[in-house]
Amino acid sequence: MSEKRYRLLDHTADIGIEIVENTLDELFDSAAFALFDIQVQTQNVEPIQELSVTATSDDLVGLMIAWLSELLFHFESSRIVFTQFDIRELSETHVRAACRGEPYNRERHGSRALVKGITYHQAVVKQVEGGWFAHLIFDV
Amino acid sequence: MEKTPLHLNKIADYLYEIPRTGRMSVPGRVFGDDRVLRDAAEDQALQQVANVAHLPGIVAASIAMPDIHWGYGFPIGGVAATDPKQGGVISPGGVGYDINCGVRLARTNLEESDLKQNLQKLVQQLFRDIPTGVGSHGAISKLKVSEEKEMLRKGSRWAVHHGYGTTDDIERTEEQGCLRGADPDAVSDRALKRGAGQVGTLGSGNHFLEIGIVDQVYDQAAAGVFDLHQGQITLMIHCGSRGFGHQVCGDFLKQMSRSPAEFDLPDRQLACARIESPGGRQYLAAMACAANFAWANRQCIFSLSRQSFEKALSVSPRALGMTLVYDVCHNIAKMEEHSIGDIRKHLCVHRKGATRAFPAGHPDVPALYRNVGQPVLIPGDMGRYSFVCVGQPKSMDETFGSTAHGAGRVMSRRQAIREGRGRRIDRELGKRGIIVMAAGRETLAEEMSEAYKDVSQVVQIMHDAGVAKKVVRLRPIGVIKG
Numbered sequence: 050m051s052e053k054r055y056r057l058l059d060h061t062a063d064i065g066i067e068i069v070e071n072t073l074d075e076l077f078d079s080a081a082f083a084l085f086d087i088q089v090q091t092q093n094v095e096p097i098q099e100l101s102v103t104a105t106s107d108d109l110v111g112l113m114i115a116w117l118s119e120l121l122f123h124f125e126s127s128r129i130v131f132t133q134f135d136i137r138e139l140s141e142t143h144v145r146a147a148c149r150g151e152p153y154n155r156e157r158h159g160s161r162a163l164v165k166g167i168t169y170h171q172a173v174v175k176q177v178e179g180g181w182f183a184h185l186i187f188d189v
Numbered sequence: 190m191e192k193t194p195l196h197l198n199k200i201a202d203y204l205y206e207i208p209r210t211g212r213m214s215v216p217g218r219v220f221g222d223d224r225v226l227r228d229a230a231e232d233q234a235l236q237q238v239a240n241v242a243h244l245p246g247i248v249a250a251s252i253a254m255p256d257i258h259w260g261y262g263f264p265i266g267g268v269a270a271t272d273p274k275q276g277g278v279i280s281p282g283g284v285g286y287d288i289n290c291g292v293r294l295a296r297t298n299l300e301e302s303d304l305k306q307n308l309q310k311l312v313q314q315l316f317r318d319i320p321t322g323v324g325s326h327g328a329i330s331k332l333k334v335s336e337e338k339e340m341l342r343k344g345s346r347w348a349v350h351h352g353y354g355t356t357d358d359i360e361r362t363e364e365q366g367c368l369r370g371a372d373p374d375a376v377s378d379r380a381l382k383r384g385a386g387q388v389g390t391l392g393s394g395n396h397f398l399e400i401g402i403v404d405q406v407y408d409q410a411a412a413g414v415f416d417l418h419q420g421q422i423t424l425m426i427h428c429g430s431r432g433f434g435h436q437v438c439g440d441f442l443k444q445m446s447r448s449p450a451e452f453d454l455p456d457r458q459l460a461c462a463r464i465e466s467p468g469g470r471q472y473l474a475a476m477a478c479a480a481n482f483a484w485a486n487r488q489c490i491f492s493l494s495r496q497s498f499e500k501a502l503s504v505s506p507r508a509l510g511m512t513l514v515y516d517v518c519h520n521i522a523k524m525e526e527h528s529i530g531d532i533r534k535h536l537c538v539h540r541k542g543a544t545r546a547f548p549a550g551h552p553d554v555p556a557l558y559r560n561v562g563q564p565v566l567i568p569g570d571m572g573r574y575s576f577v578c579v580g581q582p583k584s585m586d587e588t589f590g591s592t593a594h595g596a597g598r599v600m601s602r603r604q605a606i607r608e609g610r611g612r613r614i615d616r617e618l619g620k621r622g623i624i625v626m627a628a629g630r631e632t633l634a635e636e637m638s639e640a641y642k643d644v645s646q647v648v649q650i651m652h653d654a655g656v657a658k659k660v661v662r663l664r665p666i667g668v669i670k671g
Contacts, residue, residue, distance in 0.1 A: 059601040061232050061259040088323050110457075111446055118439045125432040126382040128324060153324045160322030160629035162602065163393035163671060165435040166286035169442065169457035170261030186261055188286045188435075189394050189602070 055083035060186055064162060068183045074136040076174070076181040077116060077144060081134045084117050084167075085124070085150075087187065089158040094132045096149035103145045109174045113183060116144050117167040128153045162189045195235050197226060203255075203654045204587075207235065212453065213242035218250040220588075220654055224646065225255045228599055232259035234266075240455045241269050245463070246277025248529055248536060252588055254543050255650040256597030256642065260285075262458030265542035268591045270527065271464065272536055278452070278461035279469050281445065281476070283539035284522050286438040288476055289483035290396075290429030291518035292544075292566040292594075293362070293491060294577065296415075297498070298510030299422035301402050304666070307502050308400070312624045312667040314501035315398055318493050321391040321671040322628025328389025329353075329489060337385055338373035344481030345516075348488035354495075354513075358488060360555055362516040363545060366484035368523070371477035377440050380475075384433025384482055389489040393628065393671030395595075395636060396428040398494060399568070400667035401575065407659040411561045411579045415514050417661050424498075424511065425575060425663065426490050427568055429520065434479035441472045464537050473522070480521060487516060514577070515555075515564035519544045519594035527589055538589045546580035546592040546657040554580070565657045569596045569644030571625060571636055571670070572618055575663045576648045583655035592657035596644035602635045609634025618668075627670035636670060 058065030066083050070076040085091055100123060104115040123129060131150035138145040165188040173184040197205040197219070205226060207217030217238035219229065229235050234257050241263055242251040248270050257266035262282030271277030304311065320328050332340065340347040345359050345366025359365050373381075391398060403421045406412050417423070430437075445460040445468060452461065462468035495511045498504070522539045547554050549562040558564060565578040584590045600608070614633040615625045627633050651657045 057603050059603055061234075061598050061601055062265055063261065064602060106443070107446065111443070115443065118443075122379050122383055122436060125324075125387075126379070126385075128326070155322070155324065155628070158324075160324070160393065160671070161631055162629075162635070163323045165394075166439050168261035168282075169446075169460065170282075172457065188261060 054079040064187045064189050066185050069180055071180045073181050074139055076183055077113065077136055077139060078134045080113060080117060080183055080185065081120055082132060084120060084164060085130055085132055088161050088164055089130050091132045093157045094130050095151050096133045097151045098129060099147055099149050100129065101145065102148050105143050107142065109141050110172050112142060112144060113174045113185070114167045114169060114172060120148065121164060121167070130158055164189055195239060203650050207239050209242070213239060214247050215242050215250050217242055219253045219257060220650060221255040221257070222650060225257065225650070228642065229257050234259045234264040237264040238267065240459060241267060243454055244269060244271060244278055244280060244459065244461060245452055246271040246275045248272050254593040255647045256542065256593045256595050258597045260541065262456055263539070263541040266593060266597060267541040268543045268589055269539045270536040270589045272534055273464040277464050277537060279464050279472055279522055279537055280459055280461035280539060281438050281441045281472060282458045282460060283541050284438065284476060285520040285541055286435045287429035287520055288434035288437060288479035289518040290520040291483060291487065291516060292568055293426045293487050293516035294514040294566050295424040295491060295511050296417055296514050297422045297424070298508060300420050301422065304422060308667055309624055311400065311498065311501040312626055312669065314497045315494060316626040316669050318497045319391055319398060319490055319669060321669060322393050325390040325392065326386040328493060331386040332388065334381055337381055340388065340485050341373045341376070341478035341481050342371050343367055344484040345488040348485045348492070353489045353492035358491070358513045361513040362484060363518055366488060366516065368477040368480040370474055371481050372474035373478055375471045375474035376437060376478050380433050380436035380440065383436045384431060387431040387433065388486050389493060390431060391428045391490065391671055392431055393632060396671050397571065398669040399425045399571070399665050401425060401663035401665050403661050404664040405662035407661065408579070411660045414558060414561045415564055415577065415660065417514065417577065423663055424494055425566070425568060426487055426494070428487060428490065430479040430483035431486060433482045437475045437479045441475065444468060476522065480518065483518065484516070515566060517544050517566050525590065527585065536589070540591055542594045543591045544594045545590055546584040547590050548580045548582040548584060565592055567593055567595060567644060567648055570638045570641040571665055571668045572621070572623065572638035574644065576644065577660045577663070578648060578652070578657040579660050581655050581658050584657065588656055592651045593647045596641035596647060598640055599642050600640040605637055605640040606631055606634045608639065609637055623665050623668060625668045625670065632670050
């Protein structure tokens, strides 16, 4: 299930992840999934609510960070846990996606590690042979 | 990331220097012993000390405390002072996402025997009354925007005005619980929305609420001034500015995202702005709002906890006698007066996982503690102990009035969860007389004692270095985690 979509890395204080996907769309999708999977029991989330989320930045690394930061904002302000991300538009500087999930419920979704922010420290988003690669560190 | 070759020279007992190389403006200085240096060399913490030395306008040295470990941008345990008159910068990464994450300690009239029958009940009551973990909210009513802005301007004073605590608490809080220059107009609507329902909540990770016992007194005189004595029950609270501060940090890192290229910095997370620039001033005004959010938050949690004690133990406020010893922040940047040689300078001191440790006589130490120095609160891990220290004169010469902030991790969270597999950390602690409740079971594994350095070694180094002297040791008996 979940950990197939991202790999957790050893970082002394925080949480590092690595993702490899075939396409950039899938990379953004899996990074978003990882952000929620680190925080809650994603297998118990029903995709019953939808929200359109957009993010912009100057470059691809900045865009990935802006995208995940935007999702984190919606999670904490609207208390909706998302697990499905239908990437509708994606360029080097802009992303728009339909995000599906449901209101957070402690009993069903549990409490794992609370992500405070998506850091730029050693952040990588790049094309590799046969696909795309991301390396990200979350402050927890 | 730039790899500067790192050679450390011992320059004094417990003090090592990373000489200036390449584009470093100043050397790096690490407080520690062989063990600290060995641990720090295993990850990228020492490299981060060298990276911070590249910041424009940094003065004297990029400094690290003995609880140094790998962070993002700055190392955790990092201290850096920048001079606005020399083009010095303010770096949101040098404060961290959890702006004004900090610790407060309260003393009580209770002794261990008073809790024998009721400890479990008390821990459960605290766990019910203080929301913890992912998605925690609702400790107090969600604030309207106008109310939230008022809270951001006033910090602890806002909480006291709304019935959470007393004016005595304010006197016993760093900066009287309100950083000057807070301007809610400098903050995004997103930060306001994210924080509106989170006042009075603990969060997750290493944040905690801990019932402890004073189990060793090292300095009777200072302990007496802090109203602490052997066998006494205490309460320690560790948390920060929640989603509000996290959003402020993220917003400004994005706003300053072009600065690492502009200033030729080795890490994008060191994004910064000159203090004397519109962007720098705006961040300082927003950061002060987040600092005040954190103080209002800890003030509310403290007040709610006091009620939990009264309820669970059926004691009157007078019999409980729970009063604040002190409240410190350990993720912050502040404009402070310091001497560089014979010259007094107004500097921006970044403390990223470091605690202010002003000595006796300093005007910023509350009047009731001014003869002994500022109380310094250094939590350890949930299975061992925490310390109360007191700032010493050498802190002003060596560390811009700063010391360590905690034990420092040695194990990654992932490694700790792996080690914790098949173990019940709560039961193991229970057998040792420590009752623990957490919102998530993984948190207990992440936060197990073995994941941290022994805080007593960290504290001893700063004690021996003459920066912060040991006053008392606290042993945990009840812990609430996120």
